[in-house]
Amino acid sequence: MPPRILRSSLSAPLPSTAPSSRSAFILPCKKLVVQYSETQGSNRGMRDFIGQGLPVDIARRYPGVEVVVERREAKHPILRGVYNNGRTKEICVRNLPPLSILSKAQLLLDSSGQKIVSIKRPGVVSTTESVRGVWSAFHDEVRQAA
Template sequence: MPVQSVRRGISVARNGVGAFVLPCRKLTFRFCNWGASSVGIREFLHESLNKFSKENPGIEFEVIKKHGHPVIIGDYLNGKQKVICVRNLTASEVAVKANLLRDASGRKLARAKNPVSSINDGPRGIWSPFHVLEQYRHKV
């Protein structure tokens, strides 16, 4: 059976059925060719991008020379985009940020819905209705 390309309309719920598809669709490296804040990303592009792209064949890579601070932009299958500034970082730190964007899902960070619970008693002890002033107690 020949391998088919991933279509844009695949739902996230079907990911993992048959084959796993990374949520990251494209990584864009934008940097300045002469700026001092872009030294790390230029080293990363020169030394490590070829190896990084071979390790991740399902991701499209784009390199843009543009004035300003360097950034890495991740585009995801759900249509979202994440941007990380890599100003004044070394080549190894840029690689860590590129891996972070590659492994991200593209969704916004959200708080956990379950509250924190503990098996230990609180420092104040257990609450009792007799801790309320007598005038506010329920009278039977």
């Protein structure tokens, strides 16, 4: 009897559900800056956030993102995301508990860094040129003084 060929043996192996370390996806956020003050009362949640080691957890979870913790005295705490397209986004996290700060950091990490565009009223785009044409200072007639 000839050997039986099973269809499942001909199919390619299924990819694993775990993300591989050789993934081609690059996060738009390349740097997350955490700024806080040691003395200000509005920084209590940020100091707890840092004390619980949550920035270290973020750095482990997103190895392609640089996580920087900076002290800046007499200011409110800030999370700043620096993106590959050159833009930055800042979120003030004064008087927030550590879990809310973590959700704001996640918001910055998931963001694309693009400018926010209103979808209610998109800009007017015309398919025809203006009847008058394009104005230029070189087309303006020079008036001679009498």
